[in-house]
Amino acid sequence: MMKCIKAIISSFILVMTIFSMNEKCYGQEEDSYGVTPMEKTELNALYSAIQGFVGNSWNGSDLYPDPCGWTPIQGVSCDIFNGLWYVTVINIGPIHDNSLVCVNDNLEFKPELFQLKHLKVLSFFNCFQSPNSLPVSIPTENWENLAENVESIEFRSNPGLIGNIPSSFGLLKNLQSLVLLENGLSGKIPQEIGNLVKLKRLVLSGNNFSGNIPNVFGGLSDLLILDLSRNSLSGNLPMTIGRLSSALKIDLSHNFLEGKLLNEFGNLKNLTLMDLRNNRLCCGLVSSLQEMNSLEEMVLSNNPLGGDIRNLNWKNLQNLVILELSNMNLTGEIPESLSELKKLRFLGLNDNNLTGKLLPKLESLPSLNALYLSGNNFKGEIQFSKGFFGKLGRRFGAWSNPKLCYQVGVMSTKNVPYGVKPCHDQEEVHLVKSNAKNEIINGDINNNSNSIVSMGFSCSTTSGNFWWAFMILGLVHSFLI
Ligand SMILES: *[C@@H]1O[C@H](CO)[C@@H](O)[C@H](O)[C@H]1NC(C)=O
Ligand SMILES: *[C@@H]1O[C@H](CO)[C@@H](O)[C@H](O)[C@H]1NC(C)=O
Ligand SMILES: *[C@@H]1O[C@H](CO)[C@@H](O)[C@H](O)[C@H]1NC(C)=O
Ligand SMILES: *[C@@H]1O[C@H](CO)[C@@H](O)[C@H](O)[C@H]1NC(C)=O
Numbered sequence: 001m002m003k004c005i006k007a008i009i010s011s012f013i014l015v016m017t018i019f020s021m022n023e024k025c026y027g028q029e030e031d032s033y034g035v036t037p038m039e040k041t042e043l044n045a046l047y048s049a050i051q052g053f054v055g056n057s058w059n060g061s062d063l064y065p066d067p068c069g070w071t072p073i074q075g076v077s078c079d080i081f082n083g084l085w086y087v088t089v090i091n092i093g094p095i096h097d098n099s100l101v102c103v104n105d106n107l108e109f110k111p112e113l114f115q116l117k118h119l120k121v122l123s124f125f126n127c128f129q130s131p132n133s134l135p136v137s138i139p140t141e142n143w144e145n146l147a148e149n150v151e152s153i154e155f156r157s158n159p160g161l162i163g164n165i166p167s168s169f170g171l172l173k174n175l176q177s178l179v180l181l182e183n184g185l186s187g188k189i190p191q192e193i194g195n196l197v198k199l200k201r202l203v204l205s206g207n208n209f210s211g212n213i214p215n216v217f218g219g220l221s222d223l224l225i226l227d228l229s230r231n232s233l234s235g236n237l238p239m240t241i242g243r244l245s246s247a248l249k250i251d252l253s254h255n256f257l258e259g260k261l262l263n264e265f266g267n268l269k270n271l272t273l274m275d276l277r278n279n280r281l282c283c284g285l286v287s288s289l290q291e292m293n294s295l296e297e298m299v300l301s302n303n304p305l306g307g308d309i310r311n312l313n314w315k316n317l318q319n320l321v322i323l324e325l326s327n328m329n330l331t332g333e334i335p336e337s338l339s340e341l342k343k344l345r346f347l348g349l350n351d352n353n354l355t356g357k358l359l360p361k362l363e364s365l366p367s368l369n370a371l372y373l374s375g376n377n378f379k380g381e382i383q384f385s386k387g388f389f390g391k392l393g394r395r396f397g398a399w400s401n402p403k404l405c406y407q408v409g410v411m412s413t414k415n416v417p418y419g420v421k422p423c424h425d426q427e428e429v430h431l432v433k434s435n436a437k438n439e440i441i442n443g444d445i446n447n448n449s450n451s452i453v454s455m456g457f458s459c460s461t462t463s464g465n466f467w468w469a470f471m472i473l474g475l476v477h478s479f480l481i
């Protein structure tokens, strides 16, 4: 109802505006009338291209007779070249109240789209919805017509957009942003991506790309964001990823990548986020990791990496806020150097094969508010203070460490760590029983622990920076999956 009233009011305002503009112009001389002409072919190409995305019932010439002038289309922008209007931006999808939205019927990339030779930005969102009935592929031909000007291509949330990335995308030499997020695309990532030397952002997340990641990143020295997460990519990490010296974020999580971490990681001096979780990476923590001084989030969990956690001098990673190393088959004791990461808020070491005593010094980390240690072989008495347990609450997890115990009397009963027995033998029988109950509670905590990472993450991102917002979306999203 409100929406309807709003729409009526805004169309009223639009009509009034056109009316008053007309009135003003009638009073002026003919040649200052103010209409910049547009070629008929450009105009019809615009109508047709949009019709391809929003459906044939949309009649542009009827609704928007002067789309670059007095009847602007939400999401479409134009610019003047040699005294004529040309379309430079097409954004389709439910972003604003009056945005063009796709209907679910006979959608296609119309050939006329490729006549819009000044187009800089093409994006659509929630468009091709039905992968089963009428799936659509990205055309393979004619992208060269747009090569001079197109800077940004973004197709998001289109499950009915299937097939490969055409290799002709490699002709779009001025492309700065290629975002193909959450579509139904598959096949290999084409080698030709390596020709896009102006790329700042490459996001292919949430499709079903398979095969190796092509080793073509050597020339992409402007790339800031590389997100290939949530696909079916396999093979080794390509070495040229180590040449993305400007990169801020690399997310290759939720694939089937295998082999070693790269010795070249040390070159990524500006990287703030590296997420490689849920892959099949092996062969230990390479020492290049400790050279990534700008890193704020390191997420390597759920990889059979193995090796000793003490192989790195963690102290070098002074900017770390999130360190997620769970389920990696790590061995060794918690190194002292971890207790020097002053900005650390989240530390996940659960489900490894770590041994020794819990490092009491971890308590001195000023920002730490989540610590997961469950599922290891830690032993002895937990020496954290009552206040520390109070602060962390359920964000402390140490269950499934059979030789670990807590000191009776140190903490109030409500802060007793779940699944950990007290250090008195005689109470053990009784508590082994209640452990079974705790297992159930802990199952829940385990589930929640994921969302805590993302919460910690979003708390640290009030800077308003666009990339940040983008990363949070990615992370939170993948945690939800
Ligand atoms: C759009 O509307 C105009 C005028 O009403 C009409 O002449 C034209 O055939 C329509 N075009 C389409 C594609 O429906
Ligand atoms: C993704 O691609 C792989 C390999 O091509 C295929 O085996 C798998 O079934 C696909 N998954 C989905 C969800 O389509
Ligand atoms: C890294 O970031 C700094 C500061 O933002 C910037 O001056 C520098 O050019 C960046 N380095 C690279 C290789 O992009
Ligand atoms: C974990 O590491 C040990 C060697 O320390 C190895 O024998 C075992 O296979 C590894 N487990 C997995 C799941 O990779």
Ligand SMILES: *[C@@H]1O[C@H](CO)[C@@H](O)[C@H](O)[C@H]1NC(C)=O
Pocket (backbone or CB within 6 Å): 331, 353, 355
């Ligand atoms: C875990 O560590 C213990 C002691 O070091 C060792 O006996 C055991 O094989 C390890 N398990 C795995 C899966 O690595």
Ligand SMILES: *[C@@H]1O[C@H](CO)[C@@H](O)[C@H](O)[C@H]1NC(C)=O
Pocket (backbone or CB within 6 Å): 442, 443, 444, 446, 447
């Ligand atoms: C997580 O929660 C889901 C549904 O709430 C449940 O099926 C699953 O077993 C839980 N996982 C763990 C590890 O407890």
